[in-house]
Amino acid sequence: MKLKIILVRPSVAENIGAVARILKNMGLEELRLVSPLCELKGKAEWVAHGARDILQNAVIFSNLGNALSDIDFSVATTAKKRKRKADNHLPEKAIEIIFNKKTAINTAAIVFGNESHGLNDHEISLCNIISTIPMHTAYPSLNLSHAVMIFAYEYFKFQKAQPSGKECTTDKGFKSLMLKAEEILNELEISKNKNLHNRIMERLSLLDETDIHLMLSVFDRYFRTKQLK
CATH class of the missing domain: 3.40.1280.10 (SPOUT methyltransferase, trefoil knot domain)
Structure with missing residues (x-):
């Protein structure tokens, strides 16, 4: 990093x-x-x-x-x-x-x-x-x-x-998590000018590597399920 x-x-x-x-x-x-x-x-x-x-x-x-x-x-x-x-x-x-x-x-x-x-x-x-x-x-x-x-x-x-680690891939990284979270919040009509939006994004920013990957799995499943409907 x-x-x-x-x-x-x-x-x-x-x-x-x-x-x-x-x-x-x-x-x-x-x-x-x-x-x-x-x-x-x-x-x-x-x-x-x-x-x-x-x-x-x-x-x-x-x-x-x-x-x-x-x-x-x-x-x-x-x-x-x-x-x-x-x-x-x-x-x-x-x-x-x-x-x-x-x-x-x-x-x-x-x-x-x-x-x-x-x-x-x-x-x-x-x-x-x-x-x-x-x-x-x-x-x-x-x-x-x-x-x-x-x-x-x-x-x-x-x-x-810290030992030197591998580089992240674009679809499995923190930035991808935030983009997907933004998309879901928009669907829920939680806009950027609302405190709730800011607090959610802030809390996601505190996640470590393991939890980022966990949340990405949840978000990916949500979008796959949405496409099947």
Whole structure:
């Protein structure tokens, strides 16, 4: 499983350079940037130092939807309380949820918002789960690169302890499960703008590899039975 780090509208060049350096230190290879608000030369390169290759190979996207198009599972990070009812997972738990999917996913992403404003509600809705770093309530603020370091380190710990697994097939993976669940919810007229829809999809996002395959078997049987009627 390959983990990508996605920065949405980063505005401080030094932060991007520091994130590139962190990725290099923790064995991560791909940095994705969504509509960066600063140059990737100069200050960013100076801070990146020995990780300039990560910076130079960073892939730039116009929106988060495009950046996530080939990602099987994604985690939105936020420090703010949101109107949307959803569980907030600790970084270690979020990474554990990713690794528990084993061969049900090939790629995952941790998504970080702008230094001042974070991710907006729509961008958070594009991700599967939400993760928040606990902080002292008197000053709940972290530098962007520090937040990335926490998640990258948790990934590094799990990755070292995990044997390399087989790649998932498109019809047996987590993404397939979510597409089939979406189809069933549409049939039941449980639309995306309803809290029930969001909670169901969120709970499905917590399933491990074994339970993903189990639910796929149930869904496949449902669709086969439906075709026979």
